[in-house]
Amino acid sequence: MKHLLKDSYSWLRRKLDPRRSTGASSRVHNEVNSAQDDLISIIVPTYNVEKYLERCLNGIFNQTYRNLEIIVADDGSTDTTLDLAHRLARSDHRVKVLELHHAGNGSARNSAIAVANGRFLAFADADDSMPTDAYEKLWKTLRTTGSQFVVGCFAHVDTSNMWRPKFADDVHRSTHHSIQLGDCPSIMQNIFLWDKMFRRDFWDRCVAPIPARTLYEDQEAVMRAFFGAENFDVIPDTVYFWHSRPDQTSITQQKGDVTDLANRLEVALTVTKLASARASETVWQAWLTKLFQWDLSPYFKQIPKSSEEYWNALVTGIRRVVDFVGNQIWDTVQLHDRLLLSAICESNRHDAETIVIDREENGTDYHVSYDFGSYIGIPGYLLRLSDRPAASLLEIRKIDLDLVSQVDEIHWSRAGLLEITGFAFIRNFDTANFPQNLTFSLRDANSDQVIELSHRSIASPDIDQIAGDAWNCYARSGFSLAIDVSAIDRLDQEATPKPRWRLHVTVTCGDKCTEGLMRSRHPETAGGAIPLDDCIGTHRLVCQFSKDDGLFLERVRYAHIATAVDMYDQFFRLTVRHPTGNPPAGVLVGADEIAVTDSIQLTPNECIVTVRFPSVHLGTGRSESKSTLKLITSDGRTHLIAWAHSSQKLVEESPLHRPSRLSATGYGYLQLMRAGARGIVTSATLATDEDALIVRGETSVDDAESDPTFSLITSRRKLHASSTAVEQDGRFTARFELTEDKWQLGVAVVDSGAYVFQISGGEVPFTVIPDFAKELPLTTLRPRYRLTITRKQPNDALVVKIGAPLADYERSALGRRRIREIFQTATDETELSDSILFESFGGTAATDSVRALFDEYVRSGDQRTKYWVVRDYSVITPPGCVPIIYNSAAYVRALSGCSTLVNNNTFPHYFRKSPGQRYVQTWHGTPLKQIGFDTPLTQISNSYLDILTRESTYWDLLIAQSPVAADLLRQAFGYTGAIAARGLPRNDSFFGSHADSIRRDTRHSLGVYDDQQMVLYMPTWRDHAIDPYGRHDFVSTIDFEALRRAVGAQYAFFARGHHTTIESVRHDVLDVTDLTTYPDVSRLLLAADILISDYSSVMFDFAITGKPLIQYIPDFDDYVTTSRSLYETSMKSIVWPKAYSQSDLERLVLRSTGMRPFEMYSPERSPLFHRSNFEPTSRSVLERFSV
The missing domain is CATH 2.60.40 (Immunoglobulin-like)
Known part of the structure; x- marks a missing residue:
C-alpha cells in the first residue's frame, strides 16, 4: 500500500509541476492558433464616428481569434473618421479602408462584402464594442455544428451600466444547435446583424444584398437568414456590446423622429410580407406579436409628445400593416395593444394618448369580468376613452393568458x-x-x-x-x-x-x-x-x-460516497465507501488539484482519509473560497466525492461557523469552504421596549488580533453595532440602534433599506442556522418603522429590512389603488379641513422653501394642523408638525382634504386638486439647466409631461427668486397665474439673527475646525447616469485625492448629491463625507466657505452669501449636447469663476482663500438677482398668498 501511495503521489507531482503545466498551456495555445485557418471578414460601416471608432477597432484588434480581415467602409464621413480609420489601419495590416460616397449603412456594408475574402462574415457598428473572445466563440460553434449561421447574445451598455435584454432570459437561456426558426420563434427578437456570424456561401445564396438607403436595413437581412437557413445555432454567450451614445445621435435613439418612424414602418411592412410568404403559422403568429408588442412599442410611447406630422405618419403606416395582415392581428397582441392599435387605426389620438400614459403610470394589469358567457378585460382607463372599443377587442384571448x-x-x-x-x-x-x-x-x-x-x-x-x-x-x-x-x-x-x-x-x-x-x-x-x-x-x-x-x-448515481466526516482545527477525516478493485490513494482539493492527504486507511469497500487543510490560504482576507474535493484512485483517475446524508446532517458534522468547513453542491458532492472569518446567526430580535436589534450567534476568526465587530450594510449605509460581546467560545451578542441623531439635529430612524449582517471589514455574510431560518421572515410593525428579519441567498445571510411603518394594505399595489380610488372619487364632494400639507422633494427631506414657509407659519402663531410628508421616519421633521408617510392612506386623505398645499415639486400622478384648495408652488431654485416643458422630449416621460400640464393649472402662487427667474419658470411650466418674484424663502436663514450660531453649530457637528476652510461640492444629476435599479446615479467629476494633495489639510471637503440621487449614493464610492441626506441644505450653505457646483440652481442661492463660488464644468460640451441645454439668460448671469479642468479647480480653490465678498453678485451685475434677495422673504410670500 505504501508503494501504491508513493506511485500515486509521484503522479500527482508530475501533474502539478508548473513547468509541465506551462508547456501544456503553450501547446494548447499553439494548437488553437494553428487551427484558426478560416478567414473571417469583419464589416464595419462608418459615418461620422470619430468619437467611437478607435474603441470599436481596438476591440476587434484584440480578439483571441486572429485570422481576421477587417473592412472599414466609410460612408462619406464629414468629420475626421476617415483619417482616423487610415491611421488605425497603419497599425494593423488586417485592416482595409473603403472610401465611399454617402449612401447609407446598407450600401456601405454591401460594398465591403463585395471585396471581402473571408469564409465567414461578421458585422460591427463603429460605435459599439465586443468581448475579446467573441469571434472565437462564434467561429468555434459553426466549426463544430456545420450550421449556416450562429446567433450570440448582446448586452446594452450606457454611461454607467451594462445589462442583457429581458428576452435573453428566454431566447439565450441555453445552447441550441442546428435548429430552424420554427423550433425557436422567439429568436426573432434578436434581429441584429452584429451578434451573428454567417457562412459566406450561405450569405450570398440566401441573404444578400442588404437593403440600401433605408434605416433598420439589418432587420430584413436577418429575417431572410432566419427563413432561408436549413439550420442555425443559438448560444447563450454575450458576444457584443451595444453602446447607447450619450449624445443621443445614433440611429436607434431617434424614435421621436418622423423620418426614423417612416423607415421603421416601411421595414415592418416589407418584413411582414416576407413572413407572410415564408413563415409557418407558428412563426407568423410570433412575428406579429413581436412586431406590435416589441418593435413598434417605442414609437407608440412617443404619441403623447409627438407632432401632428409624426402622428399622421404613424396612423398611415400602421393602417398599411394592419390592412395587409387582416383580422388575425387581433389574436396576436394582448388587450392593451389591441385597444391602442384600434385607436391608432381610427386616428383617435386622445384615446391613444390615454392608453399610453395610463400604462406608464399604472402598469399593464386590469380587471376581468364574466359577461354573457365571455371573459372581458376592463382596463382602468376604459371609461376615459372617447370611443367605446368594440366588445370583441375586450374579450380575453389565448395570448392574454399570462x-x-x-x-x-x-x-x-x-x-x-x-x-x-x-x-x-x-x-x-x-x-x-x-x-x-x-x-x-x-x-x-x-x-x-x-x-x-x-x-x-x-x-x-x-x-x-x-x-x-x-x-x-x-x-x-x-x-x-x-x-x-x-x-x-x-x-x-x-x-x-x-x-x-x-x-x-x-x-x-x-x-x-x-x-x-x-x-x-x-x-x-x-x-x-x-x-x-x-x-x-x-x-x-x-x-x-x-x-x-x-x-x-x-x-444521481455515486461511486464514491462519504458516510462520515470529522472536523478538526488543522485537518478533517472522511470515511468513504468506494467500489472494489480500484482503491483510493488520496484526496485532491480545488481546480489545481492540490494533494492534501495525511494518511489513508483501506478496507475492501471503505477508506478513512485524513486530509490536512491546504497550506495555501484559499480564502484571501475575509472573503470566501470554494474548492471541490476529489478522490484519486490507484489508476491515477480522479472522482468527485458524494455526501451520503442530508444537508442538515452535514451542517451538524461540519458547523457553519468554522473558518474551514465542508458543504455539498446541489448534486450532493463535497466541497471545502474556507474564509478568514465566518459565523452563524442563531437569533435576531427586537429589544422589547427599545428601538434596537439584538443579533446573537457564533463566530470564528482565524486572523483577528482583537475581538470582531459587526455591521449592518447596504450599498448606501453601514451601521456599526453599538455594543458587542464575544465569549471565548466564539458566541457573540451584537446590538444595533435603530434610531440615531446622525446630524445632531434630532433623533430619527436609521435610513430605510435591506441591511446585510456581516463582520466589519469582511466580505462573507453570516449564515442563518436552519432552525432559525424556518421562522423567517419575521415582521414587526412599530409606530415609526416596519422591520422584517429575513435571509438572503445564496448564503442564507441575515437580512434586516427597515422601512416606513405602512400597513399591509398600504404596501400592496392593490391596496394603494383602492386608497387612491376612494380619494379620486371623493374629490368633488370632499369637505376640506382647515389644515396645511407640506411636501418637499417627494417626502425625502423637510427642507427648502417649503420649510421656510412652515417656520414662518409657526412664527406667526398659525394654529392650523400642519402635516409634513415624509418617505419614512428617517426624515427629520420640525417641531409642531404631524408627519405622514408618502403614499399612505393618511397621505391620500390629507392630499385631498387639506385646505392649503405647499410643495416644491409635483405631487403624484393621481393627484387632483379638490375644489376650494389653495396650492403654493415654491419650486426649488432658479433654473440653469432646462426644466419642465423646455426639457428635451427624450429626457421626459409621458407621465411627467401629463403631470406638468395638469399641475401648473392648480397652482395659486408660484415663487421665484427674481423677475427674470419668474419669466424662465413661466416659460418652463406654461404657467399663467400669480408669481411672487422677490426672493426664495429658503434663503431667509442667511439673514436671520441666528445665522452665525447656525454656521458654528453646523461646522462643529461636521467636524470642521475653526481654522479650516469647508469646501462643499454640490453637483446636479445627469440624465444618462442611471444605476442598475433605474435611479439617477451620483456623478462626481472631481478627483478629491488629488485636490487634497494640491491644496493641503486646511481644507475639509464634503459632497451633497441632488435629491434625485438620494437612493443611489454609495458609502463605499465617495472619498469625501456624503451629506446627501443632510436635512437642511441652508445650514450647509451657511457653514461652507467655498461652494463648488456645476449646473445646479444652488449656485444662485450661495451667491447671495458673498462667499467664494466656483462653477466646475469639465464636461460642459458633453453636458449641453448629451443631457440638456442651459438657459442662456441664466448662463450669462454667472459672473463667478469657472473651472474646466482639475488643475483649474485646484488653482481656484487656493485663490479663493481670504478673498473679499464677491461684489459682482450685486443685482446691478447680474439680472438673475433682485435687491429683495438680500433680505428675508417668507413673510411677504405668505402675505401675498393670503390676499
Whole structure:
C-alpha cells in the first residue's frame, strides 16, 4: 500500500509541476492558433464616428481569434473618421479602408462584402464594442455544428451600466444547435446583424444584398437568414456590446423622429410580407406579436409628445400593416395593444394618448369580468376613452393568458417527502372572483412520461405583495406539494436515458387554461442551494433549478460516497465507501488539484482519509473560497466525492461557523469552504421596549488580533453595532440602534433599506442556522418603522429590512389603488379641513422653501394642523408638525382634504386638486439647466409631461427668486397665474439673527475646525447616469485625492448629491463625507466657505452669501449636447469663476482663500438677482398668498 501511495503521489507531482503545466498551456495555445485557418471578414460601416471608432477597432484588434480581415467602409464621413480609420489601419495590416460616397449603412456594408475574402462574415457598428473572445466563440460553434449561421447574445451598455435584454432570459437561456426558426420563434427578437456570424456561401445564396438607403436595413437581412437557413445555432454567450451614445445621435435613439418612424414602418411592412410568404403559422403568429408588442412599442410611447406630422405618419403606416395582415392581428397582441392599435387605426389620438400614459403610470394589469358567457378585460382607463372599443377587442384571448408562478420554499420532511410551497395563477383573474384550478405533474424532459401530483391549496396575503397587481387579488393561489420520491426512483431505475423530471403546472379558470414550468423561485427563501435528502444506497434524487427546465428532479448515481466526516482545527477525516478493485490513494482539493492527504486507511469497500487543510490560504482576507474535493484512485483517475446524508446532517458534522468547513453542491458532492472569518446567526430580535436589534450567534476568526465587530450594510449605509460581546467560545451578542441623531439635529430612524449582517471589514455574510431560518421572515410593525428579519441567498445571510411603518394594505399595489380610488372619487364632494400639507422633494427631506414657509407659519402663531410628508421616519421633521408617510392612506386623505398645499415639486400622478384648495408652488431654485416643458422630449416621460400640464393649472402662487427667474419658470411650466418674484424663502436663514450660531453649530457637528476652510461640492444629476435599479446615479467629476494633495489639510471637503440621487449614493464610492441626506441644505450653505457646483440652481442661492463660488464644468460640451441645454439668460448671469479642468479647480480653490465678498453678485451685475434677495422673504410670500 505504501508503494501504491508513493506511485500515486509521484503522479500527482508530475501533474502539478508548473513547468509541465506551462508547456501544456503553450501547446494548447499553439494548437488553437494553428487551427484558426478560416478567414473571417469583419464589416464595419462608418459615418461620422470619430468619437467611437478607435474603441470599436481596438476591440476587434484584440480578439483571441486572429485570422481576421477587417473592412472599414466609410460612408462619406464629414468629420475626421476617415483619417482616423487610415491611421488605425497603419497599425494593423488586417485592416482595409473603403472610401465611399454617402449612401447609407446598407450600401456601405454591401460594398465591403463585395471585396471581402473571408469564409465567414461578421458585422460591427463603429460605435459599439465586443468581448475579446467573441469571434472565437462564434467561429468555434459553426466549426463544430456545420450550421449556416450562429446567433450570440448582446448586452446594452450606457454611461454607467451594462445589462442583457429581458428576452435573453428566454431566447439565450441555453445552447441550441442546428435548429430552424420554427423550433425557436422567439429568436426573432434578436434581429441584429452584429451578434451573428454567417457562412459566406450561405450569405450570398440566401441573404444578400442588404437593403440600401433605408434605416433598420439589418432587420430584413436577418429575417431572410432566419427563413432561408436549413439550420442555425443559438448560444447563450454575450458576444457584443451595444453602446447607447450619450449624445443621443445614433440611429436607434431617434424614435421621436418622423423620418426614423417612416423607415421603421416601411421595414415592418416589407418584413411582414416576407413572413407572410415564408413563415409557418407558428412563426407568423410570433412575428406579429413581436412586431406590435416589441418593435413598434417605442414609437407608440412617443404619441403623447409627438407632432401632428409624426402622428399622421404613424396612423398611415400602421393602417398599411394592419390592412395587409387582416383580422388575425387581433389574436396576436394582448388587450392593451389591441385597444391602442384600434385607436391608432381610427386616428383617435386622445384615446391613444390615454392608453399610453395610463400604462406608464399604472402598469399593464386590469380587471376581468364574466359577461354573457365571455371573459372581458376592463382596463382602468376604459371609461376615459372617447370611443367605446368594440366588445370583441375586450374579450380575453389565448395570448392574454399570462401564467405567473413561483416556488417559495423547498425542504425534505422526516418521512422523506419533498415538500414544495408556492403559488400559481393566471394574471388579471382575481382569485376571489374566479377560483382557479391548479394541477401539477412531473414530466420527463427526455420522454413522454408523466407523474401526476396531488396538492393542497393554501392562502396567503403575501402573494399580492409579490404580484404587484393593482386590480386583482391572488391570495388564494397558493399551493403545497408533498412529493413521494420513491415512485420516481422506481421509474428512474428502468429508464434510459436518465429522466429529468420537470415540475409542470396547469392553471384553469372556466374555459381558460394556461400551463408551463415552474421557472421562478423566491430569492430569499428558495434562491440558494436546495437541501439534500439521504442517499438511497448509491444514488439519490436531487432537486435543482435551471434556466431551461425550471425546478426539476434528477437521479444521481455515486461511486464514491462519504458516510462520515470529522472536523478538526488543522485537518478533517472522511470515511468513504468506494467500489472494489480500484482503491483510493488520496484526496485532491480545488481546480489545481492540490494533494492534501495525511494518511489513508483501506478496507475492501471503505477508506478513512485524513486530509490536512491546504497550506495555501484559499480564502484571501475575509472573503470566501470554494474548492471541490476529489478522490484519486490507484489508476491515477480522479472522482468527485458524494455526501451520503442530508444537508442538515452535514451542517451538524461540519458547523457553519468554522473558518474551514465542508458543504455539498446541489448534486450532493463535497466541497471545502474556507474564509478568514465566518459565523452563524442563531437569533435576531427586537429589544422589547427599545428601538434596537439584538443579533446573537457564533463566530470564528482565524486572523483577528482583537475581538470582531459587526455591521449592518447596504450599498448606501453601514451601521456599526453599538455594543458587542464575544465569549471565548466564539458566541457573540451584537446590538444595533435603530434610531440615531446622525446630524445632531434630532433623533430619527436609521435610513430605510435591506441591511446585510456581516463582520466589519469582511466580505462573507453570516449564515442563518436552519432552525432559525424556518421562522423567517419575521415582521414587526412599530409606530415609526416596519422591520422584517429575513435571509438572503445564496448564503442564507441575515437580512434586516427597515422601512416606513405602512400597513399591509398600504404596501400592496392593490391596496394603494383602492386608497387612491376612494380619494379620486371623493374629490368633488370632499369637505376640506382647515389644515396645511407640506411636501418637499417627494417626502425625502423637510427642507427648502417649503420649510421656510412652515417656520414662518409657526412664527406667526398659525394654529392650523400642519402635516409634513415624509418617505419614512428617517426624515427629520420640525417641531409642531404631524408627519405622514408618502403614499399612505393618511397621505391620500390629507392630499385631498387639506385646505392649503405647499410643495416644491409635483405631487403624484393621481393627484387632483379638490375644489376650494389653495396650492403654493415654491419650486426649488432658479433654473440653469432646462426644466419642465423646455426639457428635451427624450429626457421626459409621458407621465411627467401629463403631470406638468395638469399641475401648473392648480397652482395659486408660484415663487421665484427674481423677475427674470419668474419669466424662465413661466416659460418652463406654461404657467399663467400669480408669481411672487422677490426672493426664495429658503434663503431667509442667511439673514436671520441666528445665522452665525447656525454656521458654528453646523461646522462643529461636521467636524470642521475653526481654522479650516469647508469646501462643499454640490453637483446636479445627469440624465444618462442611471444605476442598475433605474435611479439617477451620483456623478462626481472631481478627483478629491488629488485636490487634497494640491491644496493641503486646511481644507475639509464634503459632497451633497441632488435629491434625485438620494437612493443611489454609495458609502463605499465617495472619498469625501456624503451629506446627501443632510436635512437642511441652508445650514450647509451657511457653514461652507467655498461652494463648488456645476449646473445646479444652488449656485444662485450661495451667491447671495458673498462667499467664494466656483462653477466646475469639465464636461460642459458633453453636458449641453448629451443631457440638456442651459438657459442662456441664466448662463450669462454667472459672473463667478469657472473651472474646466482639475488643475483649474485646484488653482481656484487656493485663490479663493481670504478673498473679499464677491461684489459682482450685486443685482446691478447680474439680472438673475433682485435687491429683495438680500433680505428675508417668507413673510411677504405668505402675505401675498393670503390676499
